[in-house]
Amino acid sequence: MEILVQKGDILEVATDLLVVGAYESELLHDPFTERLNELLGGKMTKMAKAQEFEAKLGQTLIFAAPDKMDMEYVMVVGLGELKSSVVEAARLASGTAVQMAKKMGLRKIAIEFFGEDHEEFSAKNTAEAMTEALLLADYQFNVYKKRKGVSIKEVIIVAEDGRDARSAEKGIEKGRICVDGTTVARDLVNTPGQDMTPTRLAEAAEEISRISGETVKVEIFDRAQVEKMGMGAYLAVAQGADSELKFIHLTYTPTVDYKKTVAVVGKGVTFDSGGLSLKPGSSMETMKCDMAGAATVLGLFTALGRLQPKVAVHGIIAACENMPSGRAIRPGDIVKSANGKTIEILNTDAEGRLTLADALHYAQKFEPDYLVDLATLTGAIVVGLGEEIAGVFSNDNVLSNKLVKAGEETGEDMCALPLHSAYKKLIQSEVADIQNTSTSRYGGSITAALFLSEFINSSQKWAHIDIAGPAFAERPMNSYTGLGGTGFGVRTLIRWIEEL
Numbered sequence: 001m002e003i004l005v006q007k008g009d010i011l012e013v014a015t016d017l018l019v020v021g022a023y024e025s026e027l028l029h030d031p032f033t034e035r036l037n038e039l040l041g042g043k044m045t046k047m048a049k050a051q052e053f054e055a056k057l058g059q060t061l062i063f064a065a066p067d068k069m070d071m072e073y074v075m076v077v078g079l080g081e082l083k084s085s086v087v088e089a090a091r092l093a094s095g096t097a098v099q100m101a102k103k104m105g106l107r108k109i110a111i112e113f114f115g116e117d118h119e120e121f122s123a124k125n126t127a128e129a130m131t132e133a134l135l136l137a138d139y140q141f142n143v144y145k146k147r148k149g150v151s152i153k154e155v156i157i158v159a160e161d162g163r164d165a166r167s168a169e170k171g172i173e174k175g176r177i178c179v180d181g182t183t184v185a186r187d188l189v190n191t192p193g194q195d196m197t198p199t200r201l202a203e204a205a206e207e208i209s210r211i212s213g214e215t216v217k218v219e220i221f222d223r224a225q226v227e228k229m230g231m232g233a234y235l236a237v238a239q240g241a242d243s244e245l246k247f248i249h250l251t252y253t254p255t256v257d258y259k260k261t262v263a264v265v266g267k268g269v270t271f272d273s274g275g276l277s278l279k280p281g282s283s284m285e286t287m288k289c290d291m292a293g294a295a296t297v298l299g300l301f302t303a304l305g306r307l308q309p310k311v312a313v314h315g316i317i318a319a320c321e322n323m324p325s326g327r328a329i330r331p332g333d334i335v336k337s338a339n340g341k342t343i344e345i346l347n348t349d350a351e352g353r354l355t356l357a358d359a360l361h362y363a364q365k366f367e368p369d370y371l372v373d374l375a376t377l378t379g380a381i382v383v384g385l386g387e388e389i390a391g392v393f394s395n396d397n398v399l400s401n402k403l404v405k406a407g408e409e410t411g412e413d414m415c416a417l418p419l420h421s422a423y424k425k426l427i428q429s430e431v432a433d434i435q436n437t438s439t440s441r442y443g444g445s446i447t448a449a450l451f452l453s454e455f456i457n458s459s460q461k462w463a464h465i466d467i468a469g470p471a472f473a474e475r476p477m478n479s480y481t482g483l484g485g486t487g488f489g490v491r492t493l494i495r496w497i498e499e500l
């Protein structure tokens with residue numbers, strides 16, 4: 001998809017589908033819709049009335065363009081109320097434009113450059129947000145099917161005189177990079193477990209390092225090396241599977257002076273059958289998504305090489321598959337993690353926290369200023385927050401606020417939840433230092449986060465993001481996030497890192 005900024009009168013552009021936005025409160029006071037209505041001899045008002053179009057967020061009103069105009073169709077997209085997030089409204093409207101054009105078999109769109117240039121809603125930010133949604137809405141995963149969908153050829157963002165077109169172009173460039181990272185993550189998640197093995201994840205990491213040049217390096221450790229490092233918890237999860245485990249360590253080092261180092265750990269269970277504590281069939285259907293945290297890390301690194309932020313970043317993935325077999329770990333088995341703590345494994349389906357325990361321990365060797373992990377960790381978080389919101393658990397409020405705020409800016413919703421230490425009693429074991437499941441049926445996301453906290457040094461600033469809900473969409477999430485892997489977290493992490 002080609003995206004360009006063009007100055008001029010939007011009602012005079014040559015295109016297939018012209019898209020203008022309107023706020024609820026000013027449907028007919030908006031300069032474009034008002035003129036449009038005039039050109040249509042007042043028919044727009046009539047149609048809006050007949051179709052109950054009130055410019056609510058996401059609502060659309062479509063009509064054939066008047067003969068005088070150089071386009072096929074005109075669509076008005078509702079931007080909702082003025083006081084809501086303007087950037088997100090711009091994303092949602094841009095996504096809707098692409099979806100509608102695709103549905104109608106149109107290949108060219110001209111879209112209003114939303115907003116007005118001011119600080120938080122600058123031309124660069126707006127163009128970036130619009131680009132993200134335009135490209136993400138056009139995403140398709142075609143690898144395994146014959147019939148490929150069409151994609152949009154050209155989008156012209158039409159800017160009024162006085163708008164900062166230069167900055168808009170920079171925004172488009174930035175948006176493209178963020179989407180490329182997100183697309184990498186989506187593709188990795190959508191690839192079925194049969195192909196997306198730990199080895200494939202490692203190869204993807206190597207590929208990213210190769211195309212990123214000098215700044216991104218990667219190290220891959222195999223079973224023997226992982227054994228040497230004493231990662232008994234991670235090894236326990238991997239031992240039931242025929243696929244080889246791969247421990248992946250990416251590093252991005254800025255070419256200039258930098259002050260901060262962060263480590264991002266992603267859960268990389270390429271398929272989660274539950275192990276001997278086997279999941280029921282229907283719960284297993286989407287479990288190829290259990291490496292979504294890892295996919296986010298790889299998506300992030302795809303972008304880092306191109307954005308070159310002034311922050312050093314470690315990306316760490318303990319990749320393996322959770323399978324039942326004669327070699328699989330049993331409920332009741334006790335293993336020793338790399339930090340020396342012993343763990344009683346009561347349920348082999350609570351495997352993510354075992355792989356993460358060793359990965360988090362490893363990450364802290366590099367003394368990062370901030371340590372963040374992303375994991376499709378618990379079904380309980382989906383019960384609590386639903387399918388679109390991630391939960392953030394942190395021992396540092398400043399860090400967690402920054403992550404949540406970055407999420408607000410990118411439209412990836414996250415909610416801070418308590419790391420309630422009194423619940424630690426629920427994961428105390430009779431026979432080991434800790435057990436991998438809670439003795440209570442309730443608060444499962446908190447006890448999972450508390451389990452992880454047992455592997456975090458007291459001075460380490462750390463946040464755990466449970467993405468079990470939004471990592472994989474079982475129904476379309478919004479106009480620019482369709483079914484399947486969402487790439488959740490890539491854009492938020494980029495934003496957070498750039499603002500450190």
Ligand code: BES
Pocket residue numbers: 272274290347349350351352376377378379380382437438444468469
């Ligand atoms: N991978 C799952 C969590 C999950 C659930 C991810 C739904 C995405 C969607 C995780 O490994 C798991 O099985 N967790 C168990 C933990 C339980 C056994 C304590 C769960 O949530 O049921």
Ligand code: MG
Pocket residue numbers: 272274348349350351352
């Ligand atoms: Mg599991």
Ligand code: ZN
Pocket residue numbers: 269272290349351352376377
């Ligand atoms: Zn899992």
